[in-house]
Amino acid sequence: MPAASKSFAQGDLQDQKVAGYQSALGVTRPQTVSLPGFRTQSGFTFEAVDVSYLTLGKLAAARDNAILVCHALSGSAHVAGLHPDTQRPGWWDFHVGPGKAIDTDKFFVICANVLGGCSGTTGPASINPKTGKPYGMAFPSVTVRDMVAVQAKLVAHLGIAKILAVIGGSMGGMQALAWATDFPERLQHCVPIATCPSHGAMQIAFNEIGRHAILSDPNWHGGNYSEAHPPAHGLSVARMVGHVTYLSEFSMTHKFGRQRQAEATAAHKDQFSIESYLHHQGESFVKRFDPNSYLYLTRALDRFDLFESQPPDAMLKRIRARFLVVSFSSDWLYPPVQSRELVRLLKRANIPVTYVNLDTDYGHDSFLIENPPFANLIRDYLEHGRQHGLHHPPAGRLETAAK
Amino acid sequence: MPAASKSFAQGDLQDQKVAGYQSALGVTRPQTVSLPGFRTQSGFTFEAVDVSYLTLGKLAAARDNAILVCHALSGSAHVAGLHPDTQRPGWWDFHVGPGKAIDTDKFFVICANVLGGCSGTTGPASINPKTGKPYGMAFPSVTVRDMVAVQAKLVAHLGIAKILAVIGGSMGGMQALAWATDFPERLQHCVPIATCPSHGAMQIAFNEIGRHAILSDPNWHGGNYSEAHPPAHGLSVARMVGHVTYLSEFSMTHKFGRQRQAEATAAHKDQFSIESYLHHQGESFVKRFDPNSYLYLTRALDRFDLFESQPPDAMLKRIRARFLVVSFSSDWLYPPVQSRELVRLLKRANIPVTYVNLDTDYGHDSFLIENPPFANLIRDYLEHGRQHGLHHPPAGRLETAAK
Numbered sequence: 001m002p003a004a005s006k007s008f009a010q011g012d013l014q015d016q017k018v019a020g021y022q023s024a025l026g027v028t029r030p031q032t033v034s035l036p037g038f039r040t041q042s043g044f045t046f047e048a049v050d051v052s053y054l055t056l057g058k059l060a061a062a063r064d065n066a067i068l069v070c071h072a073l074s075g076s077a078h079v080a081g082l083h084p085d086t087q088r089p090g091w092w093d094f095h096v097g098p099g100k101a102i103d104t105d106k107f108f109v110i111c112a113n114v115l116g117g118c119s120g121t122t123g124p125a126s127i128n129p130k131t132g133k134p135y136g137m138a139f140p141s142v143t144v145r146d147m148v149a150v151q152a153k154l155v156a157h158l159g160i161a162k163i164l165a166v167i168g169g170s171m172g173g174m175q176a177l178a179w180a181t182d183f184p185e186r187l188q189h190c191v192p193i194a195t196c197p198s199h200g201a202m203q204i205a206f207n208e209i210g211r212h213a214i215l216s217d218p219n220w221h222g223g224n225y226s227e228a229h230p231p232a233h234g235l236s237v238a239r240m241v242g243h244v245t246y247l248s249e250f251s252m253t254h255k256f257g258r259q260r261q262a263e264a265t266a267a268h269k270d271q272f273s274i275e276s277y278l279h280h281q282g283e284s285f286v287k288r289f290d291p292n293s294y295l296y297l298t299r300a301l302d303r304f305d306l307f308e309s310q311p312p313d314a315m316l317k318r319i320r321a322r323f324l325v326v327s328f329s330s331d332w333l334y335p336p337v338q339s340r341e342l343v344r345l346l347k348r349a350n351i352p353v354t355y356v357n358l359d360t361d362y363g364h365d366s367f368l369i370e371n372p373p374f375a376n377l378i379r380d381y382l383e384h385g386r387q388h389g390l391h392h393p394p395a396g397r398l399e400t401a402a403k
Numbered sequence: 404m405p406a407a408s409k410s411f412a413q414g415d416l417q418d419q420k421v422a423g424y425q426s427a428l429g430v431t432r433p434q435t436v437s438l439p440g441f442r443t444q445s446g447f448t449f450e451a452v453d454v455s456y457l458t459l460g461k462l463a464a465a466r467d468n469a470i471l472v473c474h475a476l477s478g479s480a481h482v483a484g485l486h487p488d489t490q491r492p493g494w495w496d497f498h499v500g501p502g503k504a505i506d507t508d509k510f511f512v513i514c515a516n517v518l519g520g521c522s523g524t525t526g527p528a529s530i531n532p533k534t535g536k537p538y539g540m541a542f543p544s545v546t547v548r549d550m551v552a553v554q555a556k557l558v559a560h561l562g563i564a565k566i567l568a569v570i571g572g573s574m575g576g577m578q579a580l581a582w583a584t585d586f587p588e589r590l591q592h593c594v595p596i597a598t599c600p601s602h603g604a605m606q607i608a609f610n611e612i613g614r615h616a617i618l619s620d621p622n623w624h625g626g627n628y629s630e631a632h633p634p635a636h637g638l639s640v641a642r643m644v645g646h647v648t649y650l651s652e653f654s655m656t657h658k659f660g661r662q663r664q665a666e667a668t669a670a671h672k673d674q675f676s677i678e679s680y681l682h683h684q685g686e687s688f689v690k691r692f693d694p695n696s697y698l699y700l701t702r703a704l705d706r707f708d709l710f711e712s713q714p715p716d717a718m719l720k721r722i723r724a725r726f727l728v729v730s731f732s733s734d735w736l737y738p739p740v741q742s743r744e745l746v747r748l749l750k751r752a753n754i755p756v757t758y759v760n761l762d763t764d765y766g767h768d769s770f771l772i773e774n775p776p777f778a779n780l781i782r783d784y785l786e787h788g789r790q791h792g793l794h795h796p797p798a799g800r801l802e803t804a805a806k
Contacts, residue, residue: 201655201677205647208678209640212685216636218621233619237612237640244608249738252604258708272705274604275611282615302675305661332735335652 021082023089024097025104028081030054030113032120035153044140047129051154052077052120053112056096057104059160066160067102067382068151068187069111070168070175072368073242073297074289076119079111080104094370101375102167102382110158114175115150116142116297118290124223125290137223142296144171144304148178152186164385165189166321167378169367170334171297177306177342180321189385190321191378194331194367196338197306197345203333206245207298210238214291223292235291236282243281248330248363316349323353324381326374328366354381424485426492427500428507431484433457433516435523438556443518447543450532454557455480455523456515459499460507462563469563470505470785471554471590472514473571473578475771476645476700477692479522482514483507497773504778505570505785513561517578518553519545519700521693527626528693540626545699547574547707551581555589567788568592569724570781572770573737574700580709580745583724592788593724594781597734597770599741600709600748606736609648610701613641617694626695638694639685646684651733651766719752726756727784729777731769757784 030052038049054077059066069079071091080096082089095101096109113121116139124139131138155163166179166187173195180190196203217234219225244252256274307315323346327339336357343355358374360366367374433455441452457480462469472482474494483499485492498504499512516524519542527542534541558566569582569590576598583593602610620637622628647655659677710718726749730742739760746758761777763769770777 198661200652200661201659201675202647202650202652204661204675205643205655205677205681208675208681209643209647212643212682213616213640216640237616237619240608240612240615241644244605244612247605249603249605252608256604258601258603258607270706272604272607272611274608278608278611279615303673 021089023082023093025081027084028054029084030077030120033157035157038150040140040146041143042141049122049150051112051150053110053154054078056080056109057107059108063160064164066108066110066163068163068166069109070172071111072170072172077111077113095375101378112151112154114147116293118293124292124296136292142300144174144178144300145182148175148182152183163187165191165382167191169193170195171301174304180319181315184318184320187321191324193326194328194334194364196334197342198304199302204302206241207302210241211295211298213237214295231291232286235286235294238294239285240278240282243278245333246364248361250330250361251363312345313349316345319351323351325353325355327357329357329359330361331364331366333364424492426485426496428484430487431457432487433480433523436560438560441553443543443549444546445544452525452553454515454553456513456557457481459483459512460510462511466563467567469511469513469566471566471569472512473575474514475573475575480514480516498778504781515554515557517550519696521696527695527699539695545703547577547703548581548585551578551585555586566590568594568785570594572596573598574704577707583722584718587721587723590724594727596729597731597737597767599737600745601707602705607705609644610705613644614698614701616640617698634694635689638689638697641697642688643681643685646681648736649767651764653733653764654766715748716752719748722754726754728756728758730760732760732762733764734767734769736767
């Protein structure tokens with residue numbers, strides 16, 4: 001681990017400026033594949049979908065060691081390693097690499113940018129072949145199930161019939177859940193982290209504030225903004241809201257409290273450090289994220305309902321995977337109570353499930369930061385899955401969370 | 404109580420459309436007084452400050468039954484009764500009136516719009532006598548202590564040497580605290596509700612998102628917007644953020660959940676009810692609040708520090724008032740832990756204090772809504788104070804909160 005690890009306690013690696021950060025993977029560059037013929041849940045047909053993806057490690061001859069990592073709202077295919085253009089580490093470089101929780105010496109790791117995203121996979125900023133211009137709001141509505149269906153095509157393209165595990169946090173956790181119901185025969189383990197089967201009113205509310213900020217930015221222009229003048233202020237506000245919800249009261253108090261920013265770096269006199277931090281997060285996000293993607297992806301999150309408004313049992317009886325469900329005690333955006341309810345439903349449906357509520361202080365961001373108990377949990381679970389195939393890890397051992 | 408009381412469970416009365424709402428006070432209209440010569444903490448001198456205020460009930464011959472009610476961020480002098488222009492009830496009509504918790508048959512109630520506000524008291528939208536135009540950002544910075552100093556002048560103007568109690572929630576609670584330290588000989592009881600001695604990083608963060616939304620609205624124009632084109636989008640986003648923080652997870656789930664809005668009233672298909680609610684709150688706030696005031700008042704909140712960065716003891720030894728401190732179990736914006744810390748410091752300074760953490764489900768809004776346990780608590784405390792002057796209510800009786 002890098003000596004400067006303390007500075008990573010907040011936020012994900014993508015937005016950190018980390019002098020001298022080393023990744024054991026060195027430089028990694030996602031590639032793009034064009035997958036023909038994809039129809040969305042809403043009935044729109046793409047002649048082809050571009051998918052940006054990264055693979056790490058080696059696919060075993062038996063093709064049984066593939067792990068699909070699904071990214072969260074602001075992530076991309078660049079899960080680990082240093083990006084050749086930005087030199088920034090991938091968003092899960094703490095947890096993916098040789099000897100890490102998701103060990104690239106043992107597993108073949110796949111991570112793909114989601115449909116509707118803006119980091120290489122087809123999304124609202126992509127060129128609409130019918131008009132020669134970006135889709136903008138003419139992009140069809142995207143669902144979490146659409147994202148997963150595109151990933152399933154990618155996995156098939158890579159010649160993998162069955163994945164060992166699908167793992168993801170937050171929006172990535174929703175994708176893991178949708179994999180388990182929509183492609184039950186094609187995964188062995190499902191690891192949804194800090195997520196839920198559907199958003200409640202507060203989760204929708206925070207997303208809607210972000211969307212409203214983008215939509216009411218005059219630069220948005222009905223989604224047809226120019227690259228030079230995007231609705232940057234709106235997107236920045238959206239990201240600031242997001243960041244506050246990703247942190248915990250404790251982590252903010254601990255890191256910022258009522259500290260004032262040094263005058264030299266403050267936008268105005270007497271600025272609190274937390275204000276500068278949020279401004280920085282907002283501004284750096286604007287440089288790497290498309291506002292329309294933000295609208296589409298947050299809508300997908302809000303509309304996702306694992307059970308599609310049906311009694312859960314009908315949906316759950318499709319499932320063949322075994323589950324490791326992880327939540328974090330200080331996560332108030334995706335509170336543990338939502339994971340516990342999911343676990344209750346899985347158990348009622350006789351699906352093997354291990355649940356761990358980790359006692360960490362860092363809120364929703366707990367899954368993105370350096371977090372040895374979390375890393376050990378994932379490592380142990382996967383190691384057991386690798387050695388014993390479909391066998392379930394010994395129940396009980398993982399039921400208690402280490403601090 | 405009105406039969407439609409269930410519909411008040413969310414938000415404050417000012418933003419509710421309540422058909423047939425009756426106030427026991429009938430129509431009430433604040434008046435305005437010009438108070439000469441006021442110097443702010445920052446050193447700016449106003450030749451005169453206009454103060455909008457409302458009085459209810461009768462001042463006793465002994466002038467010993469005055470209660471000053473301090474309003475929160477979005478409040479005004481119009482604490483109770485129906486406004487003659489809007490027909491809307493005052494923001495605390497549930498709790499102020501004949502026979503109510505703050506009984507206007509017994510007490511002389513005073514409520515004044517704060518300095519820096521936008522409902523009749525001098526603020527950024529007022530005309531700067533030096534330019535003949537609104538102050539805008541030329542308005543001096545305002546502190547909670549400035550607000551209180553103006554109120555003290557008003558109270559003196561009304562011929563009252565000593566107030567029986569100063570009561571307020573949220574920003575109003577900060578004012579109550581500042582009264583106790585800054586005018587110790589001029590109040591007998593201090594009732595800070597759902598508040599804190601200084602904001603932590605998360606409270607500052609949410610305010611800063613609102614400010615940033617206003618400042619980055621192109622209509623803001625450095626604070627010199629026209630009345631016809633205010634930065635309405637920015638202010639609306641700020642209010643939406645505020646509203647989410649005022650509610651609780653429970654109240655949002657209970658009232659909205661994943662309910663969809665009826666198509667007829669939805670801005671777009673498939674809109675969730677929580678989204679429509681937030682839009683409505685944002686839009687109605689824009690009609691009654693000045694964006695620059697929002698900037699000035701939230702800055703005052705964030706910078707307020709009861710102890711002025713000194714060890715608390717020095718400040719607390721000035722205090723002569725007795726305290727009733729109230730918090731709400733589900734309030735995550737001003738969490739009970741902040742009130743408990745305040746109570747600990749007051750007790751350590753040998754200040755008589757009764758503390759009640761009320762077990763309500765409605766978040767920070769708990770002090771604004773119909774809430775019989777809260778009303779009874781305030782009523783009992785004040786009744787005792789009225790009958791026994793400076794005597795303290797029997798300890799213990801109020802220490803436990805009724806559900």
